Amino acid sequence: MNAVVVAVLVMLILSLVRVNVVLALIIGGLVGGVTGGLTLNETIEVFSGGLGGSAEVALSYALLGGFAIALSKTGLPNLLVEGVLGIVHKNGDSTRKKYSKALIVVAILAMACLSQNLIPIHIAFIPILIPSLLKLMNELKIDRRLIASVLTFGLTAPYILLPVGFGKIFQDIIATNMADSGMVVNSSDIPIAMLIPTAGLVAGLLFAIFVSYRKDRGYETKEMEALEQGTRSKRGIVFALISIVGALVVQLLLDSMIFGALAGILILYVSGSIKWKEADELLTEGMKMMAFIGFVMLSAFGFAEVLKETGHVDSLVQQAARLIGGSQSLAALLMLVVGLLVTMGIGSSFSTIPIIATIFVPLAMELGFSPIATIALVGTAAALGDAGSPASDSTLGPTAGLNVDGGHNHIWDTCVPTFLHYNIPLIIFGWIAAMVL
Template identity: 65%
Template sequence: MNAVIIAVLIMLVLSLVRVHVVIALVIGALAGGVVGGLGLTDTIDVFTNGLGGSANVALSYALLGGFAVAISRTGLPDVIVKLALAIVGKEGDSRKRALSKALIFIIILTISCFSQNVVPIHIAFIPILIPPILKILNELGVDRRAIATIITFGLTTPYILLPYGFGAIYHDIVETNMAESGLVINRADIPAALLLPVFGLVIGLLIAVFITYRKQRNYETKELMRETNISEKAFTKRSVIFAILAIIITLIVQLITKSMIVSALAGLIVIYLSGTIKWTESDELVTNGMKMMAFIGFVMLSASGFAAVIRETGHVDALVEQVAGVIGQNQALAALLMLLVGLFITMGIGSSFSTIPIIAAIFVPLGAAVGFSPLAIIALIGTAGALGDAGAPASDSTLGPTAGLNADGQHDHIWDTCVPTFIHFNIPLLVFGWIAAMVL
């Protein structure tokens, strides 16, 4: 049996039965290494050495987490949310229900998108913004599944397409792991290759908002399970101004250095110098940031070790030869199978970022053998990595929306977040990712 298939299947099965994904990756890698003839000791050595492949990304996440916590301390997110609530409240009291709903959708979509690239606070805005407006959503009869799809769209689409914030990390992972698997690309080509798949996400969002969940859905107005009172947050004009300045400097430094580590560090220094965060609080700040991003960082480190092991077995080449022998030069079938593999792996892991090191090791040689262009291979890897992130039960892109929308206990994680986002985003991604692979 091929070691790659054994390793991936064990990792997937363990993940799906709720074994922690880091443990599943380690066990899968060990099993694959032994089956591949490396022996237990050599497998452990290869896995350990392979961890360094994602060290840069893990540190980027840690510092970005610290920067997100620092930004939240300045009060900038609270200012944005207060303005949003003020606008929504004003319009929500009027009789123009359609306008009020549209305004709410636009505000949530904008803040969700900004949380990935402009103000990289990830899902930290959700418990601040969503619970306070649940009453307004109930009065307007808004189907919360529409809100879940809007938030998930904002949490995924920007990092897939735009090379800033979390998008810079995602694109770096794609470029680095493709290079390690034998295909050197220009990072500037990644947005162009992923434009069609992102267009599929846009179509999915429009279908969800204007067709599937456009009808009124009734909810009972209840006391929130956990109250959120943003008026208690203390902030000053000075702290907000320096927060905006820190964000601008972070973006500029990232453009110049192409490094999220350096840019996040620059943003942190600006906030420290502003006096908003005391130097004595820096240890707590960075620690809290690391805690917020620790799960993703450790999964990515483990995934890098996993990929190193399956490459070392030499069974990747054997698998590529076997698959290429079956499908021949049938690129249509090859693209479909590759995207489905990415879907299953991401659904099991729950992280698109952590899927890339695993699938790149397989997709690069297989794509080359079948005759795909570099742009097509980028589209396949980038799309396959993102596939499943929207519908995975363990993904931040689904856990975050549920945390906010279920504040009063009326939003089911699986049926109201995971299933709707899976249908409206993964299916269009699969279709348009396949089209991108065929035309690029």
């Protein structure tokens, strides 16, 4: 039995039966390592060795959580939603509520999309904006599964398609690794190749909005002490805005979320927008809010390291190749399914491209796929790791914002909806792209 298949299935099954994702990743990694021929001690050693690779990510999210809580104390997030609250409370008729729902969905979608390209802050905006909107969303009875789907779409579709911001990084990685694997491609062809797979994401988003989650869903509104509005002043709001700009500038200049978040926090404290005596408590609360992401990312890196060490990723592809028998249509489908298994476990499209390209490119060349079709296969297979994976920051980010009050489950309210609405269309539309390009 292939260790990758076993490890991913164990991890997913445990997650679906509500075993904590961190435990599911650890147990899945151990089972996968032993299945792949490693001893238990070797598996533990490899898993532990892989944890160090995510230390920077975990610290980044912890500081972003502290920055989010500090911003909430200035009253800025509350100010952003008061206008919409005024519209809803002024006249509670159903038509106005529909407009308010649409406004919230469109605003969150726009922010998520911009976070990948124009303002490349990735998930940093989620713990700042989403918790402050929860009370309003509860009043409007917006299904949080819809918001999770909207956020995940905005965190994935733009970088897959557009060669700007994170999209440029993603597409550069594709071009570089395909060239290293023997197929030189034109970077300008990558957006064209990814257009059809992205259309699958759009179809999934529209289905989520207008079919799956269009009905009202009630939630219990709970008071969240960490997110209570602070004493608001014009000066505090001004410095809150300055801190956001400062955090973004530092992040872009130093290419570090850690120092970006640190810069934002320091601006708020030095300006007096946040009291020094509250600093320790605020940072602790913020780190608690984002701790879940940090621990999952730590476990995911260890899990991925075990899968790589077994060498069963290569054997998985070889087994699939033996089933193909020269059929391009079957080859495209099996390559995408293999990509799904690999990336669901690792949870990062950027990290899995080198693994997938090394294996898929020679196979695609042997079967006669065109360069642009091969791009579609590699890009789509990598993207499958973002939507639906319990270990992806594109699902962990939405959960961190939507579950601040304990009303949103990571697996059933984020991962399952995003898997159904995005991974299934990605496989279908990715297969179509490979066949027609």
